[in-house]
Amino acid sequence: MAQKYRVTFIEDGGKAHTVEVAEGWSLMEGAVKHLVPGIDADCGGACACATCQVYVAPEWADRLPPKSDMEETMLDFAPDVRPGSRLSCQLRMSAALDGIVLHLPKSQH
Amino acid sequence: MSEKIVIIGAGQAGCQAVESLRKEGFTGPITMVGDEAYPPYQRPPLSKAYLLGKFERPRLFLKSDAWYAEAGCELILNTSARAIHRAERIVELNDGRKLPYDKLLLATGARVRKLRCPGADLAGIHYLKTIADVDGLQDVFQTGKRIAIVGGGYIGLEVAAVGAKRGLDVTVFEAMDRLMARAVSPQLSAFYADEHEKAGVKLKLRTGVEAFEGNGKVERIIAGGQAYDCDIVLVGIGVIPCDELAVHAGLASEDGIVVDQNARTGDPHIWSAGDCTRHVGREGHSIRLECVQNAIDQAKHAALAMTGNPKVYSEVPWFWSDQYDLKLQIAGLARPTDALVQRGDPASRKFAVFHLRDGKVAAVEAVNAAPEYMIGKKLIAEGKQVEAAKLADTSIPMKTLG
Numbered sequence: 001m002a003q004k005y006r007v008t009f010i011e012d013g014g015k016a017h018t019v020e021v022a023e024g025w026s027l028m029e030g031a032v033k034h035l036v037p038g039i040d041a042d043c044g045g046a047c048a049c050a051t052c053q054v055y056v057a058p059e060w061a062d063r064l065p066p067k068s069d070m071e072e073t074m075l076d077f078a079p080d081v082r083p084g085s086r087l088s089c090q091l092r093m094s095a096a097l098d099g100i101v102l103h104l105p106k107s108q109h
Numbered sequence: 110m111s112e113k114i115v116i117i118g119a120g121q122a123g124c125q126a127v128e129s130l131r132k133e134g135f136t137g138p139i140t141m142v143g144d145e146a147y148p149p150y151q152r153p154p155l156s157k158a159y160l161l162g163k164f165e166r167p168r169l170f171l172k173s174d175a176w177y178a179e180a181g182c183e184l185i186l187n188t189s190a191r192a193i194h195r196a197e198r199i200v201e202l203n204d205g206r207k208l209p210y211d212k213l214l215l216a217t218g219a220r221v222r223k224l225r226c227p228g229a230d231l232a233g234i235h236y237l238k239t240i241a242d243v244d245g246l247q248d249v250f251q252t253g254k255r256i257a258i259v260g261g262g263y264i265g266l267e268v269a270a271v272g273a274k275r276g277l278d279v280t281v282f283e284a285m286d287r288l289m290a291r292a293v294s295p296q297l298s299a300f301y302a303d304e305h306e307k308a309g310v311k312l313k314l315r316t317g318v319e320a321f322e323g324n325g326k327v328e329r330i331i332a333g334g335q336a337y338d339c340d341i342v343l344v345g346i347g348v349i350p351c352d353e354l355a356v357h358a359g360l361a362s363e364d365g366i367v368v369d370q371n372a373r374t375g376d377p378h379i380w381s382a383g384d385c386t387r388h389v390g391r392e393g394h395s396i397r398l399e400c401v402q403n404a405i406d407q408a409k410h411a412a413l414a415m416t417g418n419p420k421v422y423s424e425v426p427w428f429w430s431d432q433y434d435l436k437l438q439i440a441g442l443a444r445p446t447d448a449l450v451q452r453g454d455p456a457s458r459k460f461a462v463f464h465l466r467d468g469k470v471a472a473v474e475a476v477n478a479a480p481e482y483m484i485g486k487k488l489i490a491e492g493k494q495v496e497a498a499k500l501a502d503t504s505i506p507m508k509t510l511g
Contacts, residue, residue, distance in 0.1 A: 025168060033173040035180065037132065042405050044151040044171075048429040048438055050483070070436065070479055076508070077483035 005098035009036045009054070012106040021093040027102065028052040028088035038104035045089035050074040051108040056084040060100050064091060080105050111137035114415065115200050115208050117190045117354065118216035119143025121151070122383030122404035124171045126214050127182045129412030139182045140208055142200075144189040147240055148174065153401060155243050156267040157431045160250065161274065169240065193358035195376055212378055212415050215355055215366060216408065219348035219384040219399060224259065228321030234342040237264055249341050252276035257330045257339040259318050261288040263430050264345030266301065270432040273308040280339070281310060282332045284317040292428070294443065294462045297474050300455045304433060348399055350385045363387055365397040371419040372411035380415060382407035390442070391423040392471075402427045425489045438479070440486035441472030450497045452481060461485065468494045480507035487511050 002022040007030050009017045021030035031039040031052075040051035047070050056064065061084055067075070071090045075081055088102065114130065116123045119141050127139055143149070150169040158164035177184045185202070192201040193213065200208045221236040223229065235246045250256070254277050258265045261283030272279040281288075287298035288305075302312055316333035321342065323329060329336045352362040360374045361367040365387025372380045372388070383404040390396040403426060410422040427440040435458065443464040453460030461481035464472040469492050473485025484507045488495060499505055 029168065033170065033176065035176055042401065043429065044153060044401070046153065046429060046431065046436075048436065049427075070477075073479035074483065076480065077487075 003095070005093050005095065007093070007097070008099070008101045009038065010101065010103045011038050012104055023093055023095070025093050026089045027054070027091045027093060027097075027100070030093070031088065038108075039088060040108040041089060043089075047071060047074055047087060047090060050078040050087060052088045053078045053081070053085055053105050053108060054088045054102040055082055055105070056086050057101055057103070058084065060097070063096050063100075078105075079107060079109065112211035113137055113209060114139045114212045114214065115210040116141040116214045116216055117200065118214075118218055118351075118383070118385070119145070119149050119184065119186065120216060120218050120383065120404065121149065121171065121401055122216035122218070122408040123214070124149035125405045125408035126216060126382065126412050127177075127180055129409045130416065131180055133412055133416040133418065135412075135416050136181075137211075139180075140185065141177075141182055142185045142188055142190055142202065142208075144187065145239060145241070146187055148172065148177065148184055148186065150240065151401075152238070153429075155240065156237055156264050157271065159240075160237075160243055160246070160268065160271045162247075166240065190354055193354060193379070195358055195379070198378060210378070212380070214408075214411055214415070215374070215379065215381040215385060216383050216404075217351035217354060217381075217385045219350050221344070222347045222349050224318065224344050224346065226318060226320050228323065228327065231321050231323050231327040232325065233323070233327035233340070234321060234344060236344050237268065238348070246341070246343070250275065250277065254278065254340040255338060256280070256341045256343060257282065257337060258343045258345065259330075260345040260347075261285070261312070261314070262291065262345055262347070263289065265343065266305065266432055267430060268343050268345065269305060269310045270308065273305070273310050274433075279310045280313060280337060281305070282313045282316050282318055282330070284315070286315050288312070288314075293437075293439070293474055294449055294464070296449065296451060296455070296462050297437070297476070300460075300476065301432065301435075304435065308433060348384065350387075350397065352385055355379075355381065355385075363395070368407075370410075370421045370423070371414035372407050372422060373414055380411040382411045388422070391425070392442070396442070398426055400426060400428050425486055427486060434477075436477055436479075438475045438482040439472065440482060441470070441489040443472040443474075447471055448497070450500045452501055453478065453503055463497075463500050465495070465497060465500075470495055470500075484508065484511040 004020040017036045019034045043049040258281045320331040355366045366381040406424045430437040447464035450463040459477040461475040470488040475482035
């Protein structure tokens, strides 16, 4: 069984959910496979729908790999994009991200 | 007494319905019945990353096992429903169990269309719809094997791309004169034909399959009057809606369970969502959509209606396909009479084709072109007039056209 690390999702209303995500899985999967509301991920992680946006705090943002062209352009069209915006289907869990905190937008549509 | 909701079918639509029912505040018991061995899972990766071996099975599942308990959803797997007793509001399962319901959702999906020709039941002829199908294919899907793919649609071509990547000898047989003829414009068909040939895939267009031959297992495919040796066959010639349960219960089906814009059938206690349905789309035509988008959006609308807050389902349909490093994203429903506007050069492997109808964008096909796809989808939803010349001009940023 792959090593698991923790990620905390904070809903727009402030409610926090901490879940475990296996190494190599996407952070999006950590949310949708558990009962974390606020991430739709309609396409299941194919970077085809831009409905898994999260806001990453600056202290964590530097530890993430840079955005691919596809993520960059898909994000351009997500609602309420901010400097820390990422598509969580494109972020892979690793030891370096253990304990990462992600804020969720009000809506993905 | 709280109401009971029963969902027949444990796929993308069924799973979405559970999630949406809870989101809409439904607190009564939910039971979901599925005929496969697995809880709801994503089908799109099956013909892509999962077949390639780059996506472990646990990742296919839409939810963790614990999710269903947390969501208060009883999951009955390996079981199908054999009858709906509408007067008593009872669903009868094939093991004889009887589930009473107040509201019922049919999310039975679709099954693969089977080839009917001599030799069609030989061993070694595969279809691709379920985890079990792919697992059965994996053992023989090996470097050096000759695979004959029947059908040049999404499934056939995605398997062809994975096959080429894994070093199989791939031949695609397509009865029509171009690839994905039902789904995309001639420009896209030509582009994808070129890409597949560059990857070493042999394409046999206008070539219908007549028979399979072999001693105990398939060894040859007879197509267009010629025999081709092969080790494996993969057939991807479309799906048929699973509407038998509804039809036997006296509900209307016209190649798809007929539902209204709230996903309701003719019975006020029964809704239906996903691949198994037929509804009047946003353009006023009766359509049957086979896609994740429809499964998700129609299930959401069924949940809204079931919880007393109906909204009209009029979302723009969207689709995607991954072949090689090409991401194809499509929004809207094209018609053969649409005017086509190309943006970008296919040689750059990044371009889009817009389908215009009455001066408005009716559909967009985008290859590695997310802005064109996202703005195109928005233009379809808004129904705004657009200038074809501007869409075609890549010096004008897509963003300024939305």
